[in-house]
Amino acid sequence: MNKTIINRSPLVLLCLIVNSVFAQQIIKGKVLDENNQPIPAAVVEIKGLNSSVLTNEYGSFEFEELAPQAYSVKASSLGYQSQIKKINLTKHSNVLTFRLVETYENLNTVVVTGTFDSRKQLESSTSVSVLNNDELSKLVPRGTADLLRNIPGTFTDASAGEVFTKVYSRGVSASAEDDLGWYYTSLQEDGLPVSLMQHSYFGPDLFYRSDVTTERVEAIRGGSSAITAMNAPGGIYNFISLNKTESFGGQAQLTSGIQGDNNAYHKVELALNGDLGNNWFYNVGGHFRQDEGARNVDFTFSKGGQVKANIIKKNDSGYFKFYAKYLNDKTNRWNGVTAKNWNNPTAVYGQDFNTTSQLLPSINASIPDGRNATGTSYNSFNPSQGVLAKDIVGGFDFSQKLGNDWNLKNNIKLSHKSANWQTTISNAFVSLSNPLAYFITGAGFPIGKVVFKDANTGATLAQVDNSGSLAEEEKDRTFNYIDGSLPNDALLGAAGWYKDTKATEIMDQLVVNKKWENHNFNTGLDFGYSNTNHYTQSSFVFATYENNPRNMVVTLENPGEPVIALSDKNGVSNYGGLIFEKAEATLFQSAVFVNDLWDINEQFQLDAGLRFENIYHKGDKYRAEPFSQAGGFDGDSQTDYDNGLLRPNGTVDAFDFNYHYLSYSLGLNYKVNSDLVLFGRYSKGNKAPEFDYYFNNFTNVPIPKKGEVQNIQQYEFGVKYDAKNFYVSATNFISILENIGTTNFEFDGTNGTIFYTPTQYNSSRTLGTEIESMYQPFDFLRFNLNGVIQDATSNDWTIYDAGGTVDTSDDSIVRFDDQTLPFNPSLMFNFKTTYLRDNFYTFFDTQYMGKRYGNIANGFELPSYFTFDLGAGYNFTKNLELSVNVTNLFNSDGLANFFGPNSFGGNANQATPEFVTNNPDQNFIVVPILPRGIFAKVNYTF
Structure with a gap:
């Protein structure tokens, strides 16, 4: 009997080891936003299994007792675009990091327009709006004014096309009815006016085009533009360019289409960013x-x-x-x-x-x-x-x-x-x-x-x-x-x-x-x-x-x-x-x-x-x-x-x-x-x-x-x-x-x-x-x-x-x-x-x-x-x-x-x-x- 036990002990030991490994397979990780800040209470679920957890205050999560196989893990949170990552469990600890992109701009977004410093929208005593990169990527604007119709409270007339347009709000408009459609407002690029001078058929929209090099648009209607803009009390529309400081990246974009009576439209865009070394x-x-x-x-x-x-x-x-x-x-x-x-x-x-x-x-x-x-x-x-x-x-x-x-x-x-x-x-x-x-x-x-x-x-x-x-x-x-x-x-x-x-x-x-x-x-x-x-x-x-x-x-x-x-x-x-x-x-x-x-x-x-x-x-x-x-x-x-x-x-x-x-x-x-x-x-x-x-x-x-x-x-x-x-x-x-x-x-x-x-x-x-x-x-x-x-x-x-x-x-x-x-x-x-x-x-x-x-x-x-x-x-x-x-x-x-x-x-x-x-x-x-x-x-x- 003792011999039997001795002969079986290696097999039992191997089974115990294998079972122990199988029982202790885990997936853990963090859910962060684009600025590497934790997202608490995000939902993380393993697709195909009835298993989900919420992240803690540090954005961390963990799944235990998983079989060693391939899984699809999804992270989601209100206000962010869901993300799925695939993982094949081959070792004891498997770490995933999710970085979720905001699907809307909330009022905690930091803005720099209409103020001399950076502050959150919620903390700004102004009516300021933001179109972020995610929102811009889903649009095909036919000109600057056409894009700005997505700004609340803004009247835009883009009927003339890309230029010769009108943009104003809150009835601050009377002198912008003819051919000076930006009369009261400042069209800005990275915080400075596109042009200082306006007159008939010579307006700032002649000299600005939005493309994938634009990171976001910030807009302020009236208010503090009276003290933060140059001769533009009616508002500021600030197009902020990409300023990424990270390793190589970018995007290439091709747009083709037809307008009106099947008239062709083609646009090729490219943006690249990278690290040159030494900061x-x-x-x-x-x-x-x-x-x-x-x-x-x-x-x-x-x-x-x-x-x-x-x-x-x-x-x-x-x-x-x-x-x-x-x-x-x-x-x-x-x-x-x-x-x-x-x-x-x-x-x-x-x-x-x-x-x-x-x-x-x-x-x-x-x-x-x-x-x-x-x-x-x-x-x-x-x-x-x-x-x-x-x-x-x-x-x-x-x-x-x-x-x-x-x-x-x-x-x-x-x-x-x-x-x-x-x-x-x-x-x-x-x-x-x-x-x-x-x-x-x-x-x-x-x-x-x-x-x-x-x-x-x-x-x-x-x-x-x-x-x-x-x-x-x-x-x-x-x-x-x-x-x-x-x-x-x-x-x-x-x-x-x-x-x-x-x-x-x-x-x-x-x-x-x-x-x-x-x-x-x-x-x-x-x-x-x-x-x-x-x-x-x-x-x-x-x-x-x-x-x-x-x-x-x-x-x-x-x-x-x-x-x-x-x-x-x-x-x-x-x-x-x-x-x-x-x-x-x-x-x-x-x-x-x-x-x-x-x-x-x-x-x-x-x-x-x-x-x-x-x-x-x-x-x-x-x-x-x-x-x-x-x-x-x-x-x-x-x-x-x-x-x-x-x-x-x-x-x-x-x-x-x-x-x-x-x-x-x-x-x-x-x-x-x-x-x-x-x-x-x-x-x-x-x-x-x-x-x-x-x-x-x-x-x-x-x-x-x-x-x-x-x-x-x-x-x-x-x-x-x-x-x-x-x-x-x-x-x-x-x-x-x-x-x-x-x-x-x-x-x-x-x-x-x-x-x-x-x-x-x-x-x-x-x-x-x-x-x-x-x-x-x-x-x-x-x-x-x-x-x-x-x-x-x-x-x-x-x-x-x-x-x-x-x-x-x-x-x-x-x-x-x-x-x-x-x-x-x-x-x-x-x-x-x-x-x-x-x-x-x-x-x-x-x-x-x-x-x-x-x-x-x-x-x-x-x-x-x-x-x-x-x-x-x-x-x-x-x-x-x-x-x-x-x-x-x-x-x-x-x-x-x-x-x-x-x-x-x-x-x-x-x-x-x-x-x-x-x-x-x-x-x-x-x-x-x-x-x-x-x-x-x-x-x-x-």
């Missing part, structure tokens, strides 16, 4: 894009890209960063579409809200350069170019601790910008019975037999007897076809717009920070310098009035008389005779600021700041006169298209004005508990005039005085609540604006003069409530709701009525007090549902834009509309993701803008209630939102 790090990337356009044109609408880079040196006291950008991008902007029916706008003349552009086709013309007094140089003109924007940027940013709780930060940037516009302005209906169709050429007396030929084929399209167009009464004016016909019996009232602007800029912000006891004190300096030269000329272009206009060569062929050319071979006429603007200017901008964040006790926090700003404008504006020479510019009496060229007449109007003002802001936070905060803020901001005040006004007259500084008061009271699976930020606000400068773009048909009316100074008041919220009942399902309810009205408002002529004897001033401010909806909101499960996500986004008046007269109301976006993505591996996005899923016919009655040089304010009542069949110009786009995106993470 030096680099980030480099950029993109290249080719876009056929959301609407139909006969040329590539957008083409170009950018390269960005930074090099960072970290030390024990902070960092030093060198950065650079080169942008070289050609894009364009969309004109409006003709509609009828004031109560229910419907496209007419065979046009379509989704596909019609009415941009002139590609040509290669040479137009005399009006800047040259001797008249020996030419400007190449091709309206398919749109705007060629270039920006060369270099900068140096550093932050260093100086000891004893002192910190010094400085960011300086140099840039050289250029914007060359060659595009189409106006797409008005000009009847062949209208004498303007012929006299706008600048010709002497273009009456008789007029012949229209296709500029590309040379085929005769029509011969017209226009002698009946000279009848005194408009109702009696006629024309007769001698042969053929033109579409819709009309010309496209279009002008060739050439604008050449260059600016060299330097800007710097210095901040000194000191912390002691309960105070966080900041003081510093802002400095900006911009030197610019600016030139604009415009010429008439003969084209057919149809969806895809054709340029026409036009001649006057009266029997027995010489043939007179009313256009050149491309259809261009009245060379440089419609508009002339030539100016050089310098901007000096400086500010001193102080700000103190005082922790009064554990619950109360006071945030107070002052900013004294000085802005100096100096420059010269040149007067013009027609080129005076027999036979016009070329001396040939049979070419009547070059008789009106405008050039300097030798008189220069100088301006030399200084603007200075004090802005201040006072905010109070009350911390009810760790999750609930109440806040209030009063801000008194100011807005100095932009250079459009000098460039657009005072045509051929002295500049009599400086512009008025707008005064902007803003009141805010809000609540912020942040729970584990829910957050909400709600803000009540009042905005009061005074000294709002407004002017109209006008055309005098009797002499072909385009001009701006004298500036009127007005006031307005807006009150409302905006909300930003998120609810995530399960780790796989999230709901976002944000929006604004507001009432925006004029207090004391006048419009200068030029009577349709440049002659001041028929002018008048019309009052529009207590009217609803145009382009400010009483309600707009976004509701987004997101589903996330393992490696898959999908979202459905509903956006509502309420009714908006198209002018201060409240004569025409743009209808409300919904748009719907759909997206989905799947991670095939931890590196490879494929996604699909559909914007404007149902091709909604939303209208974003209104240009007034369909007439050459018409403007929105002409459509008063009386005008609409008296002209029920009048056509008018509206600008639709962008049509549907379908995009597929492949992203590979290194």
Whole structure:
């Protein structure tokens, strides 16, 4: 018996050892966030087994008594994207580390915009929002403004495309209605403005493109922007670039899609980062894009890209960063579409809200350069170019601790910008019975037999007897076809717009920070310098009035008389005779600021700041006169298209004005508990005039005085609540604006003069409530709701009525007090549902834009509309993701803008209630939102 026991003992011992090993197999590890901070109460489960645990306060977890086989382990937590890791148990201890990516930005996110230091959203007495990298990666924005429509409470008009856009909030909008859509707001890149200077067709959105080099977007609506931004009291939209300091990584992304009528879109993006050793790090990337356009044109609408880079040196006291950008991008902007029916706008003349552009086709013309007094140089003109924007940027940013709780930060940037516009302005209906169709050429007396030929084929399209167009009464004016016909019996009232602007800029912000006891004190300096030269000329272009206009060569062929050319071979006429603007200017901008964040006790926090700003404008504006020479510019009496060229007449109007003002802001936070905060803020901001005040006004007259500084008061009271699976930020606000400068773009048909009316100074008041919220009942399902309810009205408002002529004897001033401010909806909101499960996500986004008046007269109301976006993505591996996005899923016919009655040089304010009542069949110009786009995106993470 003893022998039996002895013989069996090795087998028993082996079984005991094996059983012991099997019984004690474990998996343990940690669940961390992207900043390596523990995530407590995260759920960790082994798929296929009914086994799950919660992480402790240190983010740790452990499973015991597991069989030695392969497992899939999933970690999840509300507010984070779930992650699965596979493991094969081959040893006693198996360790897993999960790093979960946030699926939403909660109110504990640290922000740097609208403040001189870093602080959590929950602790900031401002309305600040964040779009993080995860959210940005799920979007396919068609331009900067299109991306910012995801910011709560922000009105964006991206109907023109990537540029020529509008962005504002809280009724701080009146001077941003025309072609300075960023008038009150600061578009920033890494904490400094993209551009210091704005004027007609020269705004900051020309020089910024978002791509995978953008880490996040921070946005502040009003409030403390009065003391933290340079001449931008209406808000800050700060695009923050990648600043990773880790081992090699990055991502490559390819986006392809179709828009509108199956027009192609392609974009390639790349971002790389890595460690150079000795605490030096680099980030480099950029993109290249080719876009056929959301609407139909006969040329590539957008083409170009950018390269960005930074090099960072970290030390024990902070960092030093060198950065650079080169942008070289050609894009364009969309004109409006003709509609009828004031109560229910419907496209007419065979046009379509989704596909019609009415941009002139590609040509290669040479137009005399009006800047040259001797008249020996030419400007190449091709309206398919749109705007060629270039920006060369270099900068140096550093932050260093100086000891004893002192910190010094400085960011300086140099840039050289250029914007060359060659595009189409106006797409008005000009009847062949209208004498303007012929006299706008600048010709002497273009009456008789007029012949229209296709500029590309040379085929005769029509011969017209226009002698009946000279009848005194408009109702009696006629024309007769001698042969053929033109579409819709009309010309496209279009002008060739050439604008050449260059600016060299330097800007710097210095901040000194000191912390002691309960105070966080900041003081510093802002400095900006911009030197610019600016030139604009415009010429008439003969084209057919149809969806895809054709340029026409036009001649006057009266029997027995010489043939007179009313256009050149491309259809261009009245060379440089419609508009002339030539100016050089310098901007000096400086500010001193102080700000103190005082922790009064554990619950109360006071945030107070002052900013004294000085802005100096100096420059010269040149007067013009027609080129005076027999036979016009070329001396040939049979070419009547070059008789009106405008050039300097030798008189220069100088301006030399200084603007200075004090802005201040006072905010109070009350911390009810760790999750609930109440806040209030009063801000008194100011807005100095932009250079459009000098460039657009005072045509051929002295500049009599400086512009008025707008005064902007803003009141805010809000609540912020942040729970584990829910957050909400709600803000009540009042905005009061005074000294709002407004002017109209006008055309005098009797002499072909385009001009701006004298500036009127007005006031307005807006009150409302905006909300930003998120609810995530399960780790796989999230709901976002944000929006604004507001009432925006004029207090004391006048419009200068030029009577349709440049002659001041028929002018008048019309009052529009207590009217609803145009382009400010009483309600707009976004509701987004997101589903996330393992490696898959999908979202459905509903956006509502309420009714908006198209002018201060409240004569025409743009209808409300919904748009719907759909997206989905799947991670095939931890590196490879494929996604699909559909914007404007149902091709909604939303209208974003209104240009007034369909007439050459018409403007929105002409459509008063009386005008609409008296002209029920009048056509008018509206600008639709962008049509549907379908995009597929492949992203590979290194």
